[in-house]
Amino acid sequence: MPKENNPADHYTSRKTVAIVILLALLILTFFLVKPFFIAIIFGLVLAFILNPLYKRMLKFIKNPSATSLIITIITVLVLAVALFFIAQITIKEAFNLYIQIQKIDFYTLINGFLSKVFENPDLSRQITTTIQQAIITLTSSFTESVGAVLTNAPAIILQLFVVLFVTYYALKEGPRIIAYIQEILPFSVEVNDRLIKRSKEITIATIYGQVVVGIIQGAVAGIGFYLFGAPSPLFFTLLAILFAIIPFIGPAFVWVPVSLFMIATGNTTNGILMFIFGVLVVSWIDNIVKPSIVGKKGKLNEVVALIGMLGGLALLGPVGIFVGPLVLEYLLIFLELYRTGNIKFVR
Numbered sequence: 001m002p003k004e005n006n007p008a009d010h011y012t013s014r015k016t017v018a019i020v021i022l023l024a025l026l027i028l029t030f031f032l033v034k035p036f037f038i039a040i041i042f043g044l045v046l047a048f049i050l051n052p053l054y055k056r057m058l059k060f061i062k063n064p065s066a067t068s069l070i071i072t073i074i075t076v077l078v079l080a081v082a083l084f085f086i087a088q089i090t091i092k093e094a095f096n097l098y099i100q101i102q103k104i105d106f107y108t109l110i111n112g113f114l115s116k117v118f119e120n121p122d123l124s125r126q127i128t129t130t131i132q133q134a135i136i137t138l139t140s141s142f143t144e145s146v147g148a149v150l151t152n153a154p155a156i157i158l159q160l161f162v163v164l165f166v167t168y169y170a171l172k173e174g175p176r177i178i179a180y181i182q183e184i185l186p187f188s189v190e191v192n193d194r195l196i197k198r199s200k201e202i203t204i205a206t207i208y209g210q211v212v213v214g215i216i217q218g219a220v221a222g223i224g225f226y227l228f229g230a231p232s233p234l235f236f237t238l239l240a241i242l243f244a245i246i247p248f249i250g251p252a253f254v255w256v257p258v259s260l261f262m263i264a265t266g267n268t269t270n271g272i273l274m275f276i277f278g279v280l281v282v283s284w285i286d287n288i289v290k291p292s293i294v295g296k297k298g299k300l301n302e303v304v305a306l307i308g309m310l311g312g313l314a315l316l317g318p319v320g321i322f323v324g325p326l327v328l329e330y331l332l333i334f335l336e337l338y339r340t341g342n343i344k345f346v347r
Helices: 007-061 064-102 106-117 121-151 153-184 189-227 233-245 252-264 268-297 302-340
Strands: none
Touching: 007 064, 007 153, 007 189, 007 302, 064 153, 064 233, 153 189, 189 233, 189 252, 189 268, 189 302, 233 252, 252 268
8 A cells, every 4th residue: 555645744855955955046146146245245334334325315316226326426436536636646646755765775774774783794784685675575565466456457347346236226225125134034023123233333333443443543644754754744644544444454564664764764763753653652543442432333342343353354354344243243142132031033
């Protein structure tokens, strides 16, 4: 006698197949999106920043698509104009700096300075040669980096296009995207709302912590450049702001070489003062103010904020400054809900 099919077993089998297909599609989608992951995240962050402006303009224009398109175009124009003027200033001052550097005999200057510090002339010459080689290597690396940027221009343009497209779509469909995420999450409305709220708070905190503090930090370094008579102060200020915003680099990559350059070219006192200013003032902003702002704005413990940002950077690169604190905060939320027995799932 043939065995009858059990409806429950048949349902379980179909459910298992559906889950396997879903997992396979998710994995495939991950690899498809992976090349543009950072661009997508930055597009979402840019949309988050522009969302208050979008809401104000939407009251007058009444058309989400038109409003989103106008804001995206304005953003492109503002960035293009800003980059144009910054590029002009940077190229002009960089050229002047290059002319100054060409007139300097670094070997004689550095060797003369070190001979006053070390009694052994052979040691001075060895250190001088090492520093000179480091300068050559640094210059070569910078040239290669510029060449790499020019070579990869099509890929960079494609990434920027993805950023702008994601920004446009996220502005236009933001509420629907959030509603869809809340719908597919298996938690109760209360838990979902808490997760979304914390995402907004920590994103705002991270923007303040990385971008705003980076601009402040670079500007403070610029004050030091002007106070202590550094060459091409505007150029180095813009460079310090850029490096301060970029994670894992920081303005120290600017003010340390500038200080050493000033010392090597005979401006010893101001060079030493610039170095001290960088260590005590500029670095203090990064090490103390940034975690404090992220913690305060996001209502997140400063240690958790710092570990989240650094861990995110190490694991994911620049985009990790946004993702890292979120991951730790989600973990803390679920641990608290588990401890109190308040994890509620949708039935």
